Amino acid sequence: MRALCWEGADELAVRQVPDPELRNAQDMIVRVRQSVTCGADLPLLAGRSPYLVAGDVLGHEFLGEVVEVGPEVRRHRVADRVVVCAAVSCGACWYCRQGLFACCDNGTAGGPEAESAWGQPVGGCYGHPARTGGFAGSHAEYVRVPYADVGAFTVPEAVSDDRAVFASDAAPTGWLGAELGEVGPGDVVAVWGAGAVGQLTAGAALARGADRVVVIDDHDDRLRMVERHVGAEPLNYRYVDVAAELRERSGGRGPDVCVEAVGMAAGPPGLLGRLGGGAERPLALREAVHACRKGGTVVVLGTWTGSVDAFPLGAVMNKGLTVRSARQHGQRWIPTLLDRMARDELRTEHLATHRLPLERAADGYALFRDRTDGCVRAVFTP
Ligand SMILES: NC(=O)c1ccc[n+]([C@@H]2O[C@H](COP(=O)([O-])OP(=O)(O)OC[C@H]3O[C@@H](n4cnc5c(N)ncnc54)[C@H](O)[C@@H]3O)[C@@H](O)[C@H]2O)c1
Ligand SMILES: [Zn+2]
Ligand SMILES: [Zn+2]
Known part of the structure; x- marks a missing residue:
């Protein structure tokens, strides 16, 4: 064949x-x-x-x-x-x-x-x-x-x-993201990545009754889809301070649930990455941890295989965040x-x-x- x-x-x-x-x-x-x-x-x-x-x-x-x-x-x-x-x-x-x-x-x-x-x-x-x-x-x-x-x-x-x-x-992964975040009515949810996984996570969050769902990316064509086909709010990270904008859209606190749907695909290829144990740069994940409201949940849906560089563990600990992930x-x-x-x-x-x-x-x-x-x-x- x-x-x-x-x-x-x-x-x-x-x-x-x-x-x-x-x-x-x-x-x-x-x-x-x-x-x-x-x-x-x-x-x-x-x-x-x-x-x-x-x-x-x-x-x-x-x-x-x-x-x-x-x-x-x-x-x-x-x-x-x-x-x-x-x-x-x-x-x-x-x-x-x-x-x-x-x-x-x-x-x-x-x-x-x-x-x-x-x-x-x-x-x-x-x-x-x-x-x-x-x-x-x-x-x-x-x-x-x-x-x-x-x-x-x-x-x-x-x-x-x-x-x-x-x-x-893609659809079960989106459903997983909303479930791991225990998204429910009244929640403000932010999703990093407007690929299929990010879009379907946003849709699942809305289906579970989230009040507002914001999807962050720098590809305007994907962000237009988010608005038109998913009914979520687009946010292009090239033009705004993402954390400040998210606080603004969530009563000054930050989103209740922050989902990273980007993964290591956005990182640099290189010898360390090839060895599987190398440090990847989790840019979106770092931003999600910083933006999340105190006591909120950060969901890692993106694929990672080895270690990541400069993970803000202090923010996780001091803000009392819950970090969840799965395939x-x-x-x-x-x-x-x-x-x-x-x-x-x-x-x-x-x-x-x-x-x-x-x-x-x-x-x-x-x-x-x-x-x-x-x-x-x-x-x-x-
Ligand atoms: N957990 C699971 O079981 C599971 C299943 C399927 C896919 N995945 C993973 O989910 C991730 C997304 O999959 P996809 O098919 O939608 O991929 P994709 O490559 O189509 O989408 C990723 C999006 O992230 C955006 N992005 C890159 N850097 C960003 C940043 N700093 N901030 C915001 N957005 C940024 C890109 O512009 C792109 O639109 C991948 O890592 C994939 O491996 C996980
Ligand atoms: Zn897949
Ligand atoms: Zn089995």
């Missing part, structure tokens, strides 16, 4: 790779209909993961059609239209039973590296290096879906492919999100600004990486 392979820093190529096969009784094979770029791919693309190997297939947010099921798959049949959670989780281990699917003990194949970097291995993810599972990515014609009954969800007829594909990762536990929220999509309460299709055939995926990544031509997410169709 054809698939988008990482060949080296900023080098991508569509190549012929072996077709995936059923390996376990709970596996199924999905023919990909849509597969989307994500901010989490950018550090990988830049060669900042020491574990990515030339030839690895990228991509983890996807939707497709079931073409083959293993003997223990109960919830899916050939020809079903499914969206697949980006996280690979077994559904049966202690962590999965707590609903902490992204912490799964069995969905990972990258034990030793993750253990040395983070103390414990974590759950797997498609299209990521061995450290977080080593599962082949979705920018391909076919994908093997392990633990199919746990990770794949039938898409309701009323929901289009263009909308449902975002239920794979999305999509298996918990995808059914609800699909229902919301079917009721037209959650719209995501505006995020797919660019649609390209898989053969042109390298061009799609260039647009997405450079945020040119108004690109928010590029969708590939094999």
Whole structure:
């Protein structure tokens, strides 16, 4: 089959790779209909993961059609239209039973590296290096879906492919952000980053009843989307003092909940970053900690792999902040999100600004990486 392979820093190529096969009784094979770029791919693309190997297939947010099921798959049949959670989780281990699917003990194949970097291995993810599972990515014609009954969800007829594909990762991540922040009526929420994740976090905060939601970025095209499609307030950090402006919009206190949805993609590539343990510059996170009201919550949704430089721990301690973070536990929220999509309460299709055939995926990544031509997410169709 054809698939988008990482060949080296900023080098991508569509190549012929072996077709995936059923390996376990709970596996199924999905023919990909849509597969989307994500901010989490950018550090990988830049060669900042020491574990990515030339030839690895990228991509983890996807939707497709079931073409083959293993003997223990109960919830899916050939020809079903499914969206697949980006996280690979077994559904049966202690962590999965707590609903902490992204912490799964069995969905990972990258034990030793993750253990040395983070103390414990974590759950797997498609299209990521061995450290977080080593599962082949979705920018391909076919994908093997392990633990199919746990990770794949039938898409309701009323929901289009263009909308449902975002239920794979970006939408559950946004939902996670609002949930970790325990956002509720009366809250003022600030979100750093107006990418798909930031926009869907803002939408989730409004859905949970937040009074005001402000999204911070320097890309006016993305900020216009925030206003038009999400109904949140845009704030361009190039033109204003962000902390002062946020205080102004929150009764002089600062936001109750501050969400960082930027991640290390904004940091400098370099040797330290490549070694995974290097110090990244968490500019947005620092600003979030400073801006947050005393006793408020800071949520880290952005992807980080190693250490960060100059984290303002003093502000966390003295202001009594709660800092929470996670990779999305999509298996918990995808059914609800699909229902919301079917009721037209959650719209995501505006995020797919660019649609390209898989053969042109390298061009799609260039647009997405450079945020040119108004690109928010590029969708590939094999
Ligand atoms: N926690 C999870 O499970 C999970 C899941 C998916 C994605 N992510 C992470 O979420 C982050 C966002 O993903 P995305 O796809 O929206 O990425 P993206 O690259 O499209 O968006 C990031 C946005 O942040 C903006 N930005 C950069 N520096 C900023 C700053 N200092 N202040 C404010 N905004 C700034 C950029 O202009 C961009 O619009 C990434 O780090 C991604 O890896 C996490
Ligand atoms: Zn993603
Ligand atoms: Zn598990």
